[in-house]
Structures are given as C-alpha cells and as structure tokens.
Amino acid sequence: MTTAEAFAPAKINLTLHVTGQRADGYHLLDSLVVFAGIGDTLTATPAADWSLSVTGPMAAGVPTGDDNLVLRAARMATDRPHAFTLDKHLPAAAGIGGGSADAAAAIRLCGGDGQGAVALGADIPVCLAGPGPVRMRGVGEVIDPLPNLPPLWVVLVNPRVTVSTPAVFKSLTEKTNPPMPPDIPRFPTAGPVIAWLKRQRNDLAAPAMQHAPVISDVLAALSPAPFAAMSGSGATCFGLCMTENAAARLASDITRAHPAWWVASAPILSR
Numbered sequence: 001m002t003t004a005e006a007f008a009p010a011k012i013n014l015t016l017h018v019t020g021q022r023a024d025g026y027h028l029l030d031s032l033v034v035f036a037g038i039g040d041t042l043t044a045t046p047a048a049d050w051s052l053s054v055t056g057p058m059a060a061g062v063p064t065g066d067d068n069l070v071l072r073a074a075r076m077a078t079d080r081p082h083a084f085t086l087d088k089h090l091p092a093a094a095g096i097g098g099g100s101a102d103a104a105a106a107i108r109l110c111g112g113d114g115q116g117a118v119a120l121g122a123d124i125p126v127c128l129a130g131p132g133p134v135r136m137r138g139v140g141e142v143i144d145p146l147p148n149l150p151p152l153w154v155v156l157v158n159p160r161v162t163v164s165t166p167a168v169f170k171s172l173t174e175k176t177n178p179p180m181p182p183d184i185p186r187f188p189t190a191g192p193v194i195a196w197l198k199r200q201r202n203d204l205a206a207p208a209m210q211h212a213p214v215i216s217d218v219l220a221a222l223s224p225a226p227f228a229a230m231s232g233s234g235a236t237c238f239g240l241c242m243t244e245n246a247a248a249r250l251a252s253d254i255t256r257a258h259p260a261w262w263v264a265s266a267p268i269l270s271r
C-alpha cells in the first residue's frame with residue numbers, strides 16, 4: 001500500500017470584506033487570501049476501513065471521529081476507504097482555516113475534485129486553489145487565482161482563545177459593506193502591497209473583538225510589523241514583514257513577552 005502525504009498550510013485573509021448576506025443567512029465575502037509555510041501534514045494510505053489518528057503539538061481537542069473534516073471531505077471525494085494520520089500544527093477555531101486546509105489536503109490525496117466541498121466548509125475551495133494568492137468571493141465558492149506576491153514573511157499570533165465563526169458573523173451589525181477594488185494590482189515589490197492593504201479591511205475584526213477583547217492586545221504586540229491585521233473570524237492575527245530575519249525577531253520578541261500565546265513565523269507561499 002502506498003502512503004501519500006499532503007501539506008495543509010495556514011490560510012490568511014489579508015483582507016476580508018463582508019459585502020452582503022444571502023437569504024439562507026450565509027454572508028457574501030470579498031477576500032484576498034494567501035497561505036503560509038506553516039501548517040498541518042496529512043498522510044493517507046488506502047485501507048480496508050476509514051480511520052484517522054491525530055498527532056502533533058496542536059492535536060488536543062481536535063475531533064478524531066466522523067466529525068473531523070478530513071474524514072467528511074474524504075468520504076465525499078471517494079468510495080475507497082483510507083487510513084489517515086493528521087499531524088496537527090495549527091490551532092483550531094482560530095481563523096486560519098485549519099479544518100478547511102486539512103479537508104482540502106484530504107480531497108487532494110483522494111483524487112477528488114472538491115465539488116460540493118463548500119457546503120462542508122466555506123474555506124475549502126480557497127484552500128484547494130492555494131498555495132498561491134487567491135481572491136475569494138461569493139460565500140467562498142467563487143475563486144480567482146492571482147499572481148504571486150513579492151517575497152513577504154508573516155508572524156502568526158493566536159492568544160489561545162477560540163472564537164466561534166457563526167457567533168462572529170452574527171454579531172456583525174452592518175452586513176453590506178464595499179468590496180475590494182475590482183482589480184487587485186500586480187505588485188512589483190512588498191512596499192506597495194503594504195500600502196494597498198492599509199486601505200482595505202477585515203469587517204469581522206470589530207465583532208470578533210467583542211467576543212475576544214484580547215485580540216486588541218495581539219494586534220498591539222504585532223504593531224512593530226509594517227502591516228498587522230486579524231485573519232478570518234479570529235482570533236489569530238498576522239504581521240507582514242519584509243525579511244525572514246525581521247519576522248523571526250518579531251516572533252521571538254512576542255513569545256518572550258507572551259509565553260502562553262501560539263506564535264509562528266513563516267514565508268508567504270507562492271504557487
């Protein structure tokens with residue numbers, strides 16, 4: 001039996017504009033999504049029965065049964081059972097798509113096309129389209145791959161507070177906000193990326209802070225970075241840095257000041 005392996009990188013919403021709400025309650029989004037060189041690793045081996053074992057530093061609390069997105073997505077992708085091992089490095093319920101990234105990795109390993117996967121998790125289509133930058137619209141199913149960004153590094157910080165995505169969307173008072181500009185520019189260097197991002201938003205940041213006020217402390221800790229914001233529905237925030245050294249230094253400063261927080265530094269990935 002051959003074992004295959006797939007990387008499930010952290011998803012980062014560099015921007016997250018909520019532009020409306022559908023009749024079924026789901027929200028319309030316009031988001032610039034990138035992926036970082038830190039994530040979970042999934043291995044799959046064809047087997048007589050479906051199984052999943054979860055290992056790694058962030059395994060605690062991740063479901064291992066049929067409710068894990070790996071098994072749900074794999075069963076949707078193929079009738080042939082697999083034995084999976086998920087090495088978990090990303091915090092769950094953290095706004096960096098852990099479960100969706102794992103589901104996308106499972107779909108890839110099982111040879112699925114991802115059809116219908118948006119119903120399992122709104123972030124699964126964008127994770128399937130990575131690891132290059134992607135513009136995500138609709139409720140997550142409208143996917144436009146974008147040119148690679150210039151080299152950038154990211155510091156990811158989670159205060160180890162989980163945030164419920166439905167609760168954050170529910171607390172959003174204004175559902176109809178402007179989208180990003182119709183065309184996202186092709187950025188020659190990192191400076192213009194930062195300048196452009198400073199004119200965009202994450203509309204879920206304010207409602208997420210109502211649920212987890214510590215998010216403002218996380219953003220303050222990341223403020224030495226040229227650009228810092230929250231990803232997804234939080235609570236993870238990111239700081240963009242121009243060099244690998246600057247990211248590593250900021251990550252170690254934050255770890256020293258807040259030893260209980262989850263902190264990682266990694267490159268932004270290209271396709």
Ligand SMILES: C[C@](O)(CO)[C@H](O)COP(=O)(O)OP(=O)(O)OC[C@H]1O[C@@H](n2ccc(N)nc2=O)[C@H](O)[C@@H]1O
Pocket residue numbers: 013016025026027028029031095097100118119120121122123124138139140165166169232233
């Ligand atoms: C906030 C984002 O992370 C941005 O990338 C995603 O939109 C959320 O992706 P996800 O965690 O995969 O979300 P799902 O598990 O599909 O949905 C969780 C809940 O979030 C809300 N939800 C999600 C996506 C969307 N476009 N509108 C919503 O209102 C719904 O209440 C839904 O029940």
Ligand SMILES: Nc1ncnc2c1ncn2[C@@H]1O[C@H](COP(=O)(O)OP(=O)(O)OP(=O)(O)O)[C@@H](O)[C@H]1O
Pocket residue numbers: 011061062063067068069070091092093094095096097098099100102103123165232233234
């Ligand atoms: N493989 C998985 N890894 C992490 N959580 C999982 C997984 N499968 C199912 N879950 C469940 O999904 C919930 C949401 O976890 P996930 O890591 O997908 O967070 P998220 O914040 O919703 O991500 P995002 O909003 O960025 O897509 C967890 O609380 C957990 O119970």
